[in-house]
Amino acid sequence: MLRYIGKRFVIMLATLWLIASLTFVLMHSIPGDPFTSEKKFPKATLENLKKEYNLDKPIPVQYLLYLKNLATFDLGISIKTPTRTVNEMIEDGFPNSAQLGVQALAIAVSAGILMGMVAAIYQSRMPDYIMMVLAVIGISVPNFVLGPLFQKYLGLEWEIFPIAGWGDFEQSVMPSIALAFLPLALVTRLMRSSMLDVLGQDYIRTARAKGLPPFRVLSRHSLRNAIIPVVTIIGPLSIGILTGSFVIEKIFSIPGIGKYFVESVTNRDYSVIMGVTIFYAGLLIFMNFLVDLAYGLIDPRIKLGSKEAR
Amino acid sequence: MAIPAHKFERVERKVEQAETIRKPSISYWKDAWLRLRKNWLAMLGLGLIIFLVIMAIFGPVFSKYTYYQQDLGAGQNMEPSSEHWFGTDDLGRDVFVRTWEGARISLQIGFFAALIDLVVGVLYGGFSGYKGGRTDEVMMRIVDVLWGLPYLLVVILFLVVFEPGMWTIIMALSVTGWLNMARLVRGQVLQLKEQEYVMAAQTLGASTKRLLFKHLIPNTMGPILVMLTFTVPNAIFAEAFLSFLGLGVQAPVASWGTMINDALVVVLSEEWWRLFFPAFFLSLTLLAFNAFGDGLRDALDPKMRK
Numbered sequence: 001m002l003r004y005i006g007k008r009f010v011i012m013l014a015t016l017w018l019i020a021s022l023t024f025v026l027m028h029s030i031p032g033d034p035f036t037s038e039k040k041f042p043k044a045t046l047e048n049l050k051k052e053y054n055l056d057k058p059i060p061v062q063y064l065l066y067l068k069n070l071a072t073f074d075l076g077i078s079i080k081t082p083t084r085t086v087n088e089m090i091e092d093g094f095p096n097s098a099q100l101g102v103q104a105l106a107i108a109v110s111a112g113i114l115m116g117m118v119a120a121i122y123q124s125r126m127p128d129y130i131m132m133v134l135a136v137i138g139i140s141v142p143n144f145v146l147g148p149l150f151q152k153y154l155g156l157e158w159e160i161f162p163i164a165g166w167g168d169f170e171q172s173v174m175p176s177i178a179l180a181f182l183p184l185a186l187v188t189r190l191m192r193s194s195m196l197d198v199l200g201q202d203y204i205r206t207a208r209a210k211g212l213p214p215f216r217v218l219s220r221h222s223l224r225n226a227i228i229p230v231v232t233i234i235g236p237l238s239i240g241i242l243t244g245s246f247v248i249e250k251i252f253s254i255p256g257i258g259k260y261f262v263e264s265v266t267n268r269d270y271s272v273i274m275g276v277t278i279f280y281a282g283l284l285i286f287m288n289f290l291v292d293l294a295y296g297l298i299d300p301r302i303k304l305g306s307k308e309a310r
Numbered sequence: 311m312a313i314p315a316h317k318f319e320r321v322e323r324k325v326e327q328a329e330t331i332r333k334p335s336i337s338y339w340k341d342a343w344l345r346l347r348k349n350w351l352a353m354l355g356l357g358l359i360i361f362l363v364i365m366a367i368f369g370p371v372f373s374k375y376t377y378y379q380q381d382l383g384a385g386q387n388m389e390p391s392s393e394h395w396f397g398t399d400d401l402g403r404d405v406f407v408r409t410w411e412g413a414r415i416s417l418q419i420g421f422f423a424a425l426i427d428l429v430v431g432v433l434y435g436g437f438s439g440y441k442g443g444r445t446d447e448v449m450m451r452i453v454d455v456l457w458g459l460p461y462l463l464v465v466i467l468f469l470v471v472f473e474p475g476m477w478t479i480i481m482a483l484s485v486t487g488w489l490n491m492a493r494l495v496r497g498q499v500l501q502l503k504e505q506e507y508v509m510a511a512q513t514l515g516a517s518t519k520r521l522l523f524k525h526l527i528p529n530t531m532g533p534i535l536v537m538l539t540f541t542v543p544n545a546i547f548a549e550a551f552l553s554f555l556g557l558g559v560q561a562p563v564a565s566w567g568t569m570i571n572d573a574l575v576v577v578l579s580e581e582w583w584r585l586f587f588p589a590f591f592l593s594l595t596l597l598a599f600n601a602f603g604d605g606l607r608d609a610l611d612p613k614m615r616k
Contacts, residue, residue, distance in 0.1 A: 011451070015458035022464070025469045140597035142547060144554045145589040198594055230556050243462040247554060251574065262555055265470055273470060285458045
């Protein structure tokens with residue numbers, strides 16, 4: 001187990017280093033420097049600016065400085081609005097993005113597990129078909145189509161929820177559901193097939209034969225085993241939710257990191273792009289690491305680190 | 311009712327016919343096709359894919375307009391009519407032609423993403439699995455490290471640095487797009503290479519190249535195909551997503567993502583057709599490929615055999 005954790009940890013560090021270096025190389029391969037497109041600065045100002053951002057030093061030195069700053073969680077200053085640091089932006093935006101993401105993930109996982117179970121129990125009957133049609137819609141309709149549709153119908157025509165904005169809980173309902181739709185569909189499908197698999201096992205028949213009430217068979221014997229594959233996709237799901245939040249935050253004008261990121265991409269604010277990319281990548285890579293470990297804890301049958309488990 | 315004895319005819323056993331097989335043998339692919347044909351959802355998906363490909367090729371030809379031709383004034387924001395089948399947008403461009411131009415972009419992206427999967431992923435995974443040992447270990451650690459990269463973030467980085475457009479998207483997708491395929495093919499090859507026919511071929515002195523291309527890869531074609539049918543919708547989604555954020559193909563080229571983004575400002579007003587048509591065909595394309603992929607997986611998976 002320790003060996004496995006150690007190995008995963010090394011891979012995690014390597015991935016982090018790779019994304020950091022990739023970001024650095026890509027950002028420095030842009031012709032010119034971040035100030036070329038700006039209005040003409042006097043020569044002295046330009047040199048001072050470059051000094052301020054360490055752009056006057058040779059590239060390898062810049063790279064080492066950059067890695068050193070990353071190691072101390074200093075993501076630098078926005079080039080376009082120099083009064084703000086990237087850390088401040090993340091502190092402002094992250095609570096909102098995190099609330100949106102956690103709500104969406106909670107909806108997707110809880111409703112998905114429930115819907116998948118219902119579909120499996122009523123296999124090839126009406127509830128199953130309804131769930132599967134919903135799942136197919138969830139997979140086929142992108143969230144940047146769903147968002148506007150929700151706004152138009154739930155927001156404007158039926159006036160159930162506020163159209164956009166951020167602040168109270170009501171305003172977070174529509175974006176959370178829109179963001180949760182795709183992961184919900186994926187969880188439902190996965191849960192259905194894994195539940196069907198479990199329900200066909202001998203120990204379920206044994207549990208039924210010894211007279212356990214059907215609900216207990218489901219909660220004690222089926223659910224616990226069927227849920228394992230769902231745990232493994234929480235990592236990839238959070239990636240989807242996170243990138244999805246870029247468009248959802250844009251559509252519903254939510255002041256989260258996604259919105260800052262999209263704005264910084266359109267403004268070509270390189271230091272913010274770099275900082276946010278590293279922050280998100282680090283977050284995701286760390287989450288994947290945790291999910292990998294959780295997988296091993298939930299299912300004792302999986303021998304971590306063995307060749308077969310991969 | 312008794313049948314008189316003389317109505318029976320004795321069938322002699324003929325030695326020369328003892329070995330003939332009466333029923334035509336059903337190959338792996340024919341067997342899969344027979345099962346796929348019974349799956350109406352998969353066949354619907356296949357039909358839709360063919361329809362979309364045909365419309366992407368010929369759709370713009372049916373119309374007298376071009377995707378960039380503007381009609382400012384009376385022609386702006388026109389409702390669907392016999393003149394403009396899907397209406398016009400805020401610059402008076404024909405939505406019908408633009409929708410099928412978008413289909414061209416989407417299907418091309420899907421095609422190239424699949425090609426990268428096929429070339430890089432299959433070769434990498436096949437080689438790694440076949441060589442085994444230290445080579446495999448190193449090659450798979452590289453995959454593990456790349457695997458952790460959030461791919462849309464990498465794609466966005468590429469698009470910020472290089473000129474946005476279809477080819478940049480394809481290039482960016484190829485950085486991490488092949489990992490799934492490499493893992494799949496490696497796993498299959500690891501299993502297959504223990505089989506007797508591989509040993510037989512090795513004994514006869516077959517080269518690595520011959521073994522990979524004549525024996526191992528053809529035998530994993532089923533799972534490879536299934537994976538490809540899921541690569542395509544993922545790439546199409548990625549392109550629409552990026553174009554929606556303004557990072558994809560640039561104006562005046564039409565893409566479903568940019569059309570949806572342009573329509574966003576009017577979504578709350580009356581001009582429903584500007585959002586509806588690109589959104590509908592994007593969803594339909596994703597649906598078609600996913601349904602077909604699901605059906606293909608069921609048809610090719612021997613475990614599903616009853």
